[in-house]
Amino acid sequence: xxxxxxxxxxxxxxxxxxxxxxxxxxxxxxxxxxxxxxxxxxxxxxxxxxxxxxxxxxxxxxxxxxxxxxxxxxxxxxxxxxxxxxxxxxxxxxxxxxxxxxxxxxxxxxxxxx
Amino acid sequence: xxxxxxxxxxxxxxxxxxxxxxxxxxxxxxxxxxxxxxxxxxxxxxxxxxxxxxxxxxxxxxxxxxxxxxxxxxxxxxxxxxxxxxxxxxxxxxxxxxxxxxxxxxxxxxxxx
Numbered sequence: 001x002x003x004x005x006x007x008x009x010x011x012x013x014x015x016x017x018x019x020x021x022x023x024x025x026x027x028x029x030x031x032x033x034x035x036x037x038x039x040x041x042x043x044x045x046x047x048x049x050x051x052x053x054x055x056x057x058x059x060x061x062x063x064x065x066x067x068x069x070x071x072x073x074x075x076x077x078x079x080x081x082x083x084x085x086x087x088x089x090x091x092x093x094x095x096x097x098x099x100x101x102x103x104x105x106x107x108x109x110x111x112x113x114x
Numbered sequence: 115x116x117x118x119x120x121x122x123x124x125x126x127x128x129x130x131x132x133x134x135x136x137x138x139x140x141x142x143x144x145x146x147x148x149x150x151x152x153x154x155x156x157x158x159x160x161x162x163x164x165x166x167x168x169x170x171x172x173x174x175x176x177x178x179x180x181x182x183x184x185x186x187x188x189x190x191x192x193x194x195x196x197x198x199x200x201x202x203x204x205x206x207x208x209x210x211x212x213x214x215x216x217x218x219x220x221x222x223x224x225x226x227x
Contacts, residue, residue, distance in 0.1 A: 033214070043158060043217040056214055091157055103215065105157040
């Protein structure tokens with residue numbers, strides 16, 4: 001069964017450093033998402049991406065965040081200058097038809113900012 | 115603010131028990147509803163979509179009441195492997211939404227032998 005993959009599984013970084021989280025969505029999917037989950041809290045939407053541009057973004061997704069699809073397979077989330085409160089699990093998801101269709105989640109990247 | 119509310123639990127039940135989860139959502143324009151399960155420190159995985167007419171998948175039954183903005187999940191004959199956190203999920207759906215999901219905090223279920 002096809003699946004979403006994410007790398008790295010864990011990342012530790014110093015406050016103020018840039019991090020890039022990588023995702024490979026399911027190959028025939030067209031809609032891509034990033035979510036985050038702070039430990040003990042609910043999953044929160046960050047951004048959706050379709051047709052090589054951001055479709056929607058939440059209040060969390062400020063100027064420190066950016067997304068990119070650099071090639072036909074990868075989908076990345078960059079945090080330019082990490083803050084302590086960015087520590088969370090970051091999930092990538094993809095779906096083949098967007099709204100109302102099942103989103104498949106990757107295993108997540110656990111980011112710890114020190 | 116568009117929210118999804120769930121009883122946080124935990125629900126501790128013996129094997130074979132029937133357990134029900136409830137959820138309310140605030141955005142009356144939402145069109146898509148789901149139950150996901152999340153194991154500890156893992157990603158959410160779709161359990162089932164929820165349709166207006168109600169739907170069943172083996173031991174799992176989901177119901178939707180649009181008038182009350184209420185969603186339920188019933189698990190019959192619970193198994194040890196059902197132990198997880200159950201997430202009520204609703205699409206954001208405001209003009210042109212591409213399927214961005216709002217998650218409840220989840221209800222933790224622990225099935226004991």
